[in-house]
Amino acid sequence: MQRDVRPSSLPVTLDSIKRAFEAISFEHLRHHWTTSSEPFIVISNVSVDLFNAYFEDDEDAPFALRFVDLVDGGIIITDFPSKVHEAFIDRFKSAFLRATGDGDEVATRGSFTASRGRGIKKKQADATFGPLRQPPNRVEPPPVDEGPQRVLLDVGDWVTLAVEVGHYETWNGLEVAGNWWSHYVGMKYVLLMKVNTTATKLQYRLYEIAQVGNLPALSRRGSMTLDNIADAKSPDPPLRHAREALPANMNDYCCVNLLRVLEIARRIL
Structure with a gap:
């Protein structure tokens, strides 16, 4: 190094x-x-x-x-808050909330400082989302299971989607960040994205987290540019899991048009 x-x-x-x-x-x-x-x-x-x-x-x-x-x-x-980086994240947050069907039921936890227990480095993502309150059929948030440092998550720390965006950051760095979040109890999805310096090209990798541990195999990946809008496909993680009810008006799937997000981010630069 x-x-x-x-x-x-x-x-x-x-x-x-x-x-x-x-x-x-x-x-x-x-x-x-x-x-x-x-x-x-x-x-x-x-x-x-x-x-x-x-x-x-x-x-x-x-x-x-x-x-x-x-x-x-x-x-x-690993990166710094360039105009491209911050503009893209800002537009993604708005697009994600709209895509849920009822953004009032979603807590935007931003870049809060997350902890997985003593002796483990803390972490912030570029954006995090979770339930605003206790979801139906759920008694309490899941526990942080780190051996003797077992801590029950407060609902305010319960994150189900972590988003990491790289501008200068490498894919290796993004995957290291994603791996930290895949060990965060309660996590359902990790979305890694990389935007080029002119905000004209985007790559993404979506991981579905079924259990605490290392990042699993990719659920979906894609690459898109502003000149192939018609062919672009975006990740659409389901918001509903087996035996878990959703609040009224929430969509079963959250489909975010990432290319549209990229287009608007570039326009406001």
Whole structure:
């Protein structure tokens, strides 16, 4: 891995992580991602606990948790909030809520900080969705089963769809992120998408999560560009599962026209 911000020989602290992030510019990142295939490492020798502590309240952090990862003790920057990235996510959220049939029954949890228990790095997705309240026939949210750290999810933390969008991020990085979410109890679907720099091409991979564990085989994948609107196909995950009732007016399938989302995102850039 290439080190763009050299790690200090001194023990890593919250302050040293903060200083390392503050030394990075978006121009530096753009240059790196367009000239190198190596990860951009901010600082090394970071423990999981220190990583989680730094991003406990990241509102003022130069880079939000959804744009970073902890790999072998090194904090890496995976992407950044470019206009393309943020415009696409914003339009996707609106399109998804419309496609459910009744967006008032869906909680948009945004990029909340998710935890899978002590000793495991925390995570943010680009967008997350879940039930607004206890669904019919469900007594309580599922438990987080992490050995001795067993925690019952509050309905406010119950996510059934996690969406990760890559602009500069690689497919490998997106799959690593998706794999984290496939271990998040209660998850039903993980949607990974990659948008090119001009917002004219989109690739997606949809995973249906039947049990907690590594990402399963793909349920659906596709690639589309703005010049093949007629032939484009989008993922349409079912909202209804066996023996699970849906609130009134909710569609059985949620069909989002991703190419339309891409088209509008490009138009507002």
